Amino acid sequence: MTTAPVLQAQDVAVVRDGSTILSEVSLTVRTGEHWALLGPNGAGKTTLLALLGALVHPTRGTVEVLGHRLGRVDLRQLRSCVGHVNPRHDLRSARTVHDVVLTGVTNTLEPVPRWAPAPEQVALADRLIDLLGLGHRREARWPALSQGERGRTLIARALMPSPRLLLLDEPATGLDVAGREQLVERLDTLQRTYPDLASVLVTHHLEELPPGTTHVLLLRDGRALASGPVDEVLTSDQISKCFDHPVRLTRTEGRWAVTAHPAPRSRLR
Structure with missing residues (x-):
């Protein structure tokens, strides 16, 4: 039997001061799924995560978090049921x-x-x-x-x-290689320890994705370029389109790596 979604965003748009930050983005996250939101700087990843974490309302479209639609529930109460990790913790x-x-x-x-x-x-x-x-x-x-x-x-x-839902906003920001690997290792352990936990992780570096990542949403210019199971979405062609640069994507022991794949030079005459 299909479980009810933990998160569901339908055709959401966010407009601020006349500028469109997100446009017609849809996303459904279910129990035990681990999503990555990938895209270049300014793609709208953090804004979408704020919607999913009940921090802001969409300008258009609907967002349901843990079965509660934004606009019909006390956001403060709903936020207490979501694990939201912001590395800019102002302690x-x-x-x-x-x-x-x-x-x-x-x-x-x-x-x-x-x-x-x-x-x-x-x-x-x-x-x-x-x-x-x-x-x-x-x-x-x-x-x-x-x-x-x-x-x-x-x-x-x-x-x-x-919480049933964990949101991670660029948790590897500012980490060196050792710090990043320790983080990825612990996220992988966490996903295996709590099989019913759903998570959404924002990043623009594929090397930061835990091996247990199940789904990916690619964002570019505030729109969804591709969305679905990780093996279908994380391809060299899709990542090249998302970041507007030719790359080659490889996966070894569950971890992803990206290398430049320059276009062939024209033959000299």
Whole structure:
């Protein structure tokens, strides 16, 4: 039996100050699917993720998140049911990794005064910290964390309410090769550990995609260029069209790589 969609966007458009950012984009995400939103800078990826995370309303079209249509539900309540990971987390105090993860329960930047987590919430935070490879950094403070450690901390934080949906907005931004590989490894572990979790990851680098990616939406100039199962969409031809540059796409042990594929030079006379 087909399960109800976790996310469904139908012919959505977003217009801001007279400029069209998204136009006629549709997307359906079901339980256990792991989508990637790919496209060049300015393609509309982050705007679409904001719609899917109930952060903004579409100008036209409909968006349903966890069975609730935007415009007919309290967005604040709906957002508390979605794990949204934004690497630009504006935390300014020197909280520990454990403290930051626990703020996922209250969905606040800082711990709520006079609030104390239940023992099962503390235990869950510890399990998630271990799952994201941060057990040795549990008491490390936010300013002392690397960019990669911060990103993995925020993923653990987003999982505290046990969401059915996880949204990741360019989680590998600013990471070196080691940080990126640690992130991809932990995302792959996460997908296998929570088989019913659906996720949507925004990136413009195919090397950042976990092996468990199941579906892809290619965006260009605010429109969907292609959408569907990963093996059908991630082709050299499609990626070349999306990024307006000839490339060759290869896949080894579940990971993708892109190399330049220049057009043949004309023969010299």
